[in-house]
Amino acid sequence: MHAPDGFLNVGTAVATGALSAGAVSVALRQSREQLGDRQVPLAGLSAAFVFAAQMVNFPVAAGTTGHLLGGALAAILLGPAVGTLVVTVVVVVQALVFADGGLTALGYNVLNMAVVTSFGGYAAFVLMRRLLPRNGTGVVVAAGLAAGISVVLSSMAFSIEWLFGATADVPFDTVFGAMVGVHLLIGIGEGAITALAVGAVLAARPDLVHGARDLDRIALNDRPPVGIRAFAIGATLVTLLVATVVSQFAVDDPDGLEFVAEEQGFLESGEDHSFGDSLFADYATRGLGNESASLAVAGATGVAITLAVGFGLFAAVRERRRDPTTAG
Amino acid sequence: MGAGHAHPLHHHGHSRVHHLAPEAKVAAAFATTVAIAITPREALWAFAIHAAVLAGVVATARLPLRFVLARLTVVLPFVTFALFLPFVAGGEQVEVFGLEVARDGLWAMGNVLTKATLGATVSIVLAGTTESSRILMGLERLRVPAALTTIATFMLRYLELIADEIGRVRTAMAARGYAPRWLWQARPMASAAGALFIRSYERGERVHAAMAARGFTGTMPDLGIRRAGPAEWFMAATVPTFALAVTLTALLTN
Numbered sequence: 001m002h003a004p005d006g007f008l009n010v011g012t013a014v015a016t017g018a019l020s021a022g023a024v025s026v027a028l029r030q031s032r033e034q035l036g037d038r039q040v041p042l043a044g045l046s047a048a049f050v051f052a053a054q055m056v057n058f059p060v061a062a063g064t065t066g067h068l069l070g071g072a073l074a075a076i077l078l079g080p081a082v083g084t085l086v087v088t089v090v091v092v093v094q095a096l097v098f099a100d101g102g103l104t105a106l107g108y109n110v111l112n113m114a115v116v117t118s119f120g121g122y123a124a125f126v127l128m129r130r131l132l133p134r135n136g137t138g139v140v141v142a143a144g145l146a147a148g149i150s151v152v153l154s155s156m157a158f159s160i161e162w163l164f165g166a167t168a169d170v171p172f173d174t175v176f177g178a179m180v181g182v183h184l185l186i187g188i189g190e191g192a193i194t195a196l197a198v199g200a201v202l203a204a205r206p207d208l209v210h211g212a213r214d215l216d217r218i219a220l221n222d223r224p225p226v227g228i229r230a231f232a233i234g235a236t237l238v239t240l241l242v243a244t245v246v247s248q249f250a251v252d253d254p255d256g257l258e259f260v261a262e263e264q265g266f267l268e269s270g271e272d273h274s275f276g277d278s279l280f281a282d283y284a285t286r287g288l289g290n291e292s293a294s295l296a297v298a299g300a301t302g303v304a305i306t307l308a309v310g311f312g313l314f315a316a317v318r319e320r321r322r323d324p325t326t327a328g
Numbered sequence: 329m330g331a332g333h334a335h336p337l338h339h340h341g342h343s344r345v346h347h348l349a350p351e352a353k354v355a356a357a358f359a360t361t362v363a364i365a366i367t368p369r370e371a372l373w374a375f376a377i378h379a380a381v382l383a384g385v386v387a388t389a390r391l392p393l394r395f396v397l398a399r400l401t402v403v404l405p406f407v408t409f410a411l412f413l414p415f416v417a418g419g420e421q422v423e424v425f426g427l428e429v430a431r432d433g434l435w436a437m438g439n440v441l442t443k444a445t446l447g448a449t450v451s452i453v454l455a456g457t458t459e460s461s462r463i464l465m466g467l468e469r470l471r472v473p474a475a476l477t478t479i480a481t482f483m484l485r486y487l488e489l490i491a492d493e494i495g496r497v498r499t500a501m502a503a504r505g506y507a508p509r510w511l512w513q514a515r516p517m518a519s520a521a522g523a524l525f526i527r528s529y530e531r532g533e534r535v536h537a538a539m540a541a542r543g544f545t546g547t548m549p550d551l552g553i554r555r556a557g558p559a560e561w562f563m564a565a566t567v568p569t570f571a572l573a574v575t576l577t578a579l580l581t582n
Binding site for chain 1: 337354357358403419432435443447452460467476478479482483486493508510514519523536
């Protein structure tokens with residue numbers, strides 16, 4: 001996912017750069033007390049862990065392998081603010097020291113791989129925790145689902161950026177379908193590995209799991225064993241469900257949604273000055289193949305990502321207020 | 329593992345590019361990449377000049393050509409994506425080698441490939457001639473928040489160690505006959521990742537305790553690497569200024 005230079009147009013690079021810088025500065029402010037003294041080496045070592053975890057190949061199917069992206073995992077273990085910082089550092093160092101990903105592409109690479117996965121993934125985690133029982137299994141399953149969702153959110157964010165900053169005449173729905181389709185599959189792996197890794201940390205050092213700090217020891221130990229096969233089947237079912245919903249959006253006549261999305265589309269372009277009128281005209285004719293349907297998908301996706309990241313930011317701010325002695 | 333260890337992309341040397349102060353070099357790399365990224369895709373002559381200038385920089389830095397070419401393979405994943413563009417793009421179709429492809433898609437493919445390659449070359453020159461700790465120092469002097477650069481310093485300092493640790497775990501697993509092929513056989517790998525997180529975190533706590541015992545106040549000391557003077561800034565600015573001039577000419581004549 002490390003996009004190179006020139007992959008999206010200049011306006012998108014600048015706009016995503018501004019968004020990333022804003023989100024990272026919020027994360028910096030939220031974690032300042034934590035990072036003040038002893039947490040700096042801890043965050044550094046955690047960043048080394050995320051970097052190393054990205055280099056590990058996990059089995060996927062018939063001997064093929066994939067690797068972890070780690071945004072949601074970092075957010076769940078370290079909290080959304082420190083998690084975002086850690087993954088941002090990983091992405092920036094990969095560009096500067098390892099030449100992986102372009103320097104002018106840092107705006108969208110950080111946005112997609114660090115901000116959206118960490119804040120969005122943490123928002124999904126918090127929501128899943130509400131729906132699931134308050135015990136160790138709840139945390140593990142929520143971590144898995146959130147990690148899967150974070151990968152899909154990341155691919156959706158990329159599709160939206162393509163809509164505004166396409167450098168080729170490829171319709172939005174083609175890019176959206178391909179990106180989200182592939183990332184639904186990647187998300188299954190990411191979810192399974194993240195859930196198991198969080199489970200392993202919970203078993204040995206539950207105090208290190210930021211996302212489970214509200215549970216006491218008894219609730220944490222309440223973990224009836226869930227087989228990985230059962231988990232994989234469950235994850236597949238969830239994926240199929242999501243895929244069905246997404247394809248419904250894309251294929252069917254969107255009726256009322258079309259109106260909302262169109263309004264949303266205008267709202268979005270109105271919010272950011274760099275997406276001026278001319279760009280929006282471009283956006284309606286060049287970025288889209290099947291106008292109304294893809295506009296609906298684009299609008300709904302934009303709203304979903306904005307809500308998820310916003311909720312993640314909100315969760316980070318609120319948690320710190322509630323718990324001034326944060327140590328996680 | 330000693331401090332200031334060379335990373336895999338670093339190529340030890342004593343050229344003028346190597347000795348440039350890090351903040352000037354990092355700023356120059358960013359500015360040059362921007363110039364490349366905003367070059368209009370039809371201006372092939374501009375890309376040729378950019379490439380020639382970069383070749384000159386590589387020569388001045390005395391980086392072996394093989395070293396640069398081997399590191400350029402990092403852009404390959406996106407090259408495969410770019411190769412699809414002519415086939416999925418809309419608009420006017422043209423025939424190339426008996427295949428129906430979109431003219432716009434071909435231009436887009438060329439655009440992504442050229443800019444990705446040139447941009448990666450800039451990054452390779454920067455990383456190849458600058459130790460990672462100095463790149464981070466350069467960033468800090470360019471006003472990147474110290475929290476971020478300090479995290480990055482610790483990350484690079486311990487990355488190799490932690491990667492080695494996971495390598496030993498994998499060796500031990502393989503020695504005991506663990507050869508997973510499917511996702512549902514991944515539990516031991518994932519548990520190892522969890523255990524690795526705990527070990528990394530606990531190592532972080534020990535590192536902090538050891539540093540606190542030696543008077544760590546939360547910020548890293550400046551190791552006294554000299555800062556860029558006006559002459560050095562001027563020298564570093566030559567390449568990006570020239571590249572930006574080329575790009576501006578291309579933009580105006582386009």
